[in-house]
Amino acid sequence: MQKLHLKETTRFLRGHKLRPQMQEFRLGIQKAQEAIENSVGSPSNVKLEIKGDLSFLNIGGERAKPIAAIQNLTKEKKQKTEKTPKSEKTTKQLLGEFYSDKKYLENLMKDEDLIEGTTKSGEKVKDIIQRCLSYLDTCTEFWHQEKPTSAQEMRQKFMQEKCTKRRNSALSSGFLLKSLDEIDREFMSGNAEGTLKKAEEVMKMVQRWSEKEVPNKKEVLGTLHSCIGNALVDLGNMDKALEHHQKDLELAKQCKLPGALSRALDNIGQVYVRNEEFAEAIQVWEKKLPLVCSDLEKTWLLHEIGLCYLKLDHHEEARDYGVRSVAAADGIADKKWQLNANVLVAQSELKLGNYESCVTHFERALSYAKLLEDDSAMDAIEKALHEAKQHLTP
Incomplete structure (x- = not known):
């Protein structure tokens, strides 16, 4: 599902490029990125299989180079088994196409810089690779104990099923x-x-x-x-x-x-x-x-709920949500939402008859409109501010 979440991110990025004035696209980008992280989850919970990509690893603060696959072959608990002496030729015959992966993983274990690296969750790369090698050793032991023909048939059947699933997927x-x-x-x-x-x-x-x-x-x-x-x-x-x-x-x-x-x-x-x-x-x-996980989305949602309360003439609730939206917007220093949230509070305070507070919030909103060079917002706020000041006693 990570691919679908990446597609969602692309969708919102494209929309933001075409319609940058729409805040929904900016929110969408952030939500889709969070969905990607949620779908991947903690690497300690991810079962790795032989065909994939470990480019997400973070080694020494940098991304590791993509290495050979490893996703879902460690479902069973690791069991320590007594190894039967066997030649490399026998191992190669038993593992088939997995033999080259085994050799590749063994070579990776020789790279000191690589294996000392860790994933974002703190798990060592060395442990991940070792877990995969252990699984391959377990498979080799099992197939070695079977008759050669049975082992070959089993491996072929396993590969056919795997290929069919991959093809359908x-x-x-x-x-x-x-x-x-x-x-x-x-x-x-x-x-x-x-x-x-x-x-x-x-x-x-x-x-x-x-x-x-x-x-x-x-x-x-x-x-x-x-x-x-x-x-x-x-x-x-x-x-x-x-x-x-x-x-x-x-x-x-x-x-x-x-x-x-x-x-x-x-x-x-x-x-x-x-x-x-x-x-x-x-x-x-x-x-x-x-x-809601992101501060930007929280700012937007608090503002929208407050605006709904304002439409229903529930002015105290509108002001309270507006104040919460202002605090959230200040926390992320988003001028656009600082402007919107302050206007909501000002409108609510005007309806409640709190004119000094109303003027204060309109003035704050006006300062953000000037910073954003939003002429239409400046005109509207200046008119509202002028009307609000008429209510102030000399």
Whole structure:
């Protein structure tokens, strides 16, 4: 699923480049990057197999060079077995294509600088490589104890099954990545109808696949429901959009995926705002708050909830959320959101009759607008500030 999260990052980067004024894309980039880290998890929990890439290793503060594969061949607990004396020729015959990997790993163990390196979680590269070598030794011992013909047949059967799984996985993965890219292009070009058509076609295809072919089938379907929902929002069909975002939410709950859950709640809230159902939006977005990891997203979400309260004339709640948004924006020194949050507080204070505080926050917002050289924001704030000052007693 890391590939799909990388695709999400690409989507948001492309959107941010085309529409830099839209804060959603900047938030999306950060959320997708966090999803990549979440999907990879701690390297101590990752089972490594023979075909892959260890370029994520961090050795001496630098990235290690990609080395030969190692992903999922250590599922069984390591057991110490008594080795049977055997020649290199026998080992090579028993291991087949894995023999070259074994030699490569043995050579890596001679590289002192490499094996003393550690992953980001603190695990030594030496331990990872040794674990793989131990597994290969276990396989060799087992096959050596079988009759030569049985060992060869077993190895061939193992390789055939492995190749079949890889082929099916590669086909489905390739199809999904290509399809998501096409959906991206349609959506970013503003073609909501094209986005909807393509996403629905892909969904029908994925629904026919088994979970053996696509282990993360539910997660993929959730992503497609999200794409369809966003396209329907652009087409103005809010009821249908809400249905698809709610299906995304259900699948996220089933799969226990915090990132997908946060995405679905985000989109559902957006639909409610479009429908001017601000109380429902608040209810949904307040459920999303505990799932927020980044300070930027927190700043945005606090502001949006506060704005919904302002629309409902709940001015104290609007001010409180505005103050929290200001604090979050100050924490990351984001001038754009410092401007927005201060305007929200100023508007709330104006409605509450706290004119001095209102003027103070409008003046702060104006200073940020000047730093950003945002002429339209400066004009609007100056007018509001002038009106607020009229309420101050001489």
